[in-house]
Amino acid sequence: MAQYMKIPPKAIVHAFPNSLHVQEMVYTEPLSCSVHGVERAEVGLGDVVVVSGCGAIGLGIVAAARLRGPSRLVAVDLNDDRLEVARECGADVVLNPKKDDVVETVRSMTSGYGCDVYMEASGAPSSVEQGLQCCRKAANFLEFSVFTAPTTVDWTVIGDTKELNIKGGHCSGDRGYATAIDMLRRGLLPTDKIVSHSLGLGDVVEGIDMVLDGKKSIKVTVDPQLE
Template sequence: MAETAEMEAVRCHGPRDYRLERVPVPEPGPGEILLRSEAVGICGSDLKCFGGAPMFWGDETRTGYCQPPVTPGHEFVGRVAALDDDARERHGVDVGDRVAVEQIVPCEACAYCKAGQYWLCAPHDIFGFRQRTPGAMGEYMVVPAAARVHAFPADLPPSHAALAEPLSCSLHAVDRGEVGPDDVVVVAGAGPIGLGMVLGARRRRPRALVAIDLDPHRRTVAQQCGADVVLAPGDDVEPTILELTDGLGCDVYLDATGHPAGVTQGLQLLRKRGRFIEYGVFGQPVTTDWTVIGDGKELDIRGAHLGPNQWPTAIEMLSAGEVPAEAIVTHEFPIDRFDEAFETAGTPGKAIKVSVLPPGGQR
C-alpha cells in the first residue's frame, strides 16, 4: 500500500490552542481543486476566534461558529496543483495558475443562494472555521466545486495578492453606503478593512473623506489611501466633522473598528438621515441608545458582510497598483512561526496586516 503524503498545517483545537501538525495532504474530489497555498492573511475574525470570543465558541446564549479541529485561513491566494476537467471548465483555470478564492462556499440550494445572495448562504460555510471547509493555513487545501474562484495575475508578492479578500469586503461596505460625490464620509478604524474602505470611497470622489484611528502609523497609511483628513479619537473629532458639514454631520459613517465605542461615535457624528454601515466583528454584544436612530435622526443602519461581486474590482485595483500593499502588509511569517504571527497581529499598534506564508509562498 502506498504511503499517504503528508504536509504541515496549523490546526485550531480550541481558544488559544493552535498547533502546527503533520496531516495528510487532502485529495480533491470531482469538480474540486487541489490548491497549494501561497499566503494567508490573519483577519480580525481569526483573532477573535483565537482569543475565544463567544460568537465563535459559544456561551449560555449562543452556539459557537467554530468547529475544531480545523485548519484556519480564509484570506488567501494559491496555485492550482491539480484539478479535473469539470473544475477546469467551471472555474476557467488550470494547473499552475494563481487564484484567489472567495471566503464563503455557498450551498447553492438555500433561499438566499437561489435569490442570488450567495454571500448570505444559510449553512454559511466560510473557509477556516468548520471541518467541512478547512482553510489555507497549510501547504495544500481543497477548494470545493461550489466555491467562487478568481484567476489572479502572478506578478504580485503572495501576501499582497491575498489582500483581495479584505479589499473586496471593504468595497462591499462602500457600496452599501451608497457613497457619492456630494457626501462627507467618515471611516472609523484604519486597519486593513478600514483602509480598503478609504480606497473604495476615494474612487467615488466624495466631497470629503475622513479616517479615524488611534494609531499614528495607520493614520499615515490612510492618507496614502486617499483620506483628506485623519484624526485620532481623542482629537476634536465631532467639531471637525461639524465644521466640514456646516454643522449637520457626516452623510456616511463606515465602521471597521469592531469596538463598541465606534458604534456610539458613528451615531453622534451622522447627520439626520445619514447612513451607518457596520462591518466590524465584535467580541461581545454591543448596546447603545437606539432613540437617536429613530426619533432623533431617522438614520439608515445597514450591515455589510463579506465581499460579494467585488472580487474582480479588488483584483484589478491590486494589479494596477492602486493599493499601497507594501504599507498595509507590515509583517510576513513562515508557517512554522504562526504563533508569532497571531501574537503580532493581536498586539495593538504593532501591525496592520500580518500574513502567514506556507512553503509555496516563501521567497
C-alpha cells in the same frame, strides 16, 4: 496552507494578473470585504464620508470609498501610523480620538450638519456612539466590524432624532473579488504597508500576538516557505 485545494465545480474562480506578487494577492479577500462594505453604505459622489478603524478592512474601505468621489473622506484611528497609511489610501483628513474631537471636527467641516456616511470598522463600542453623533439626519451608518461584547446606544438618535439608515456588512458580496483584484492591479493601495509582516510557520504564535497587540502590524501573513 496546503499544497492542494479541492474547488467545487460551480465555484467562481478569479485569475490574477502576472504582475501581482503573492504578498499583494493575499490581501484580496479583506479588500473584497471592504469593497462590499462601501457598496452597502451606498457612498455617493460628493458625500462626506467617515471611516472609523484603519485595520486591514478599514484601510480597504478608505481606498474603495475614494473611488466613489466623496467630497471629503475622513479616516479615524487611535494609531497614528495607521492613519498615515490611510492618507496613502486616499483619506483627505485623518483624526485620532486621543488627540482630536472627531464629532466636532466633522460637524465643523459640514456647517454643523454631520457626515453623509459613517462606516464603522473598529469594533469599539465608543466608535458606534461617535458615529451616531457624527451623522447628519438621514445619513447611512454601516457596521462592518466584529465586537467582543454587546454595545448599547440611544436608539432615539437612530429613529426619532435623525432617521438614520443602519446597515450591516459582512464578507465580500457578489462583485467584491473582481473589484479588489482590479484595485490591486492598478496599485491603488500601499499593499506593502498594509500587509505589514510575513512570517514562517515557526513564528505563528508571534504573529498572533502581533495581531492581538495591533500596535506594530496591520495584516500579518504566514508563508510556509519561510524558515
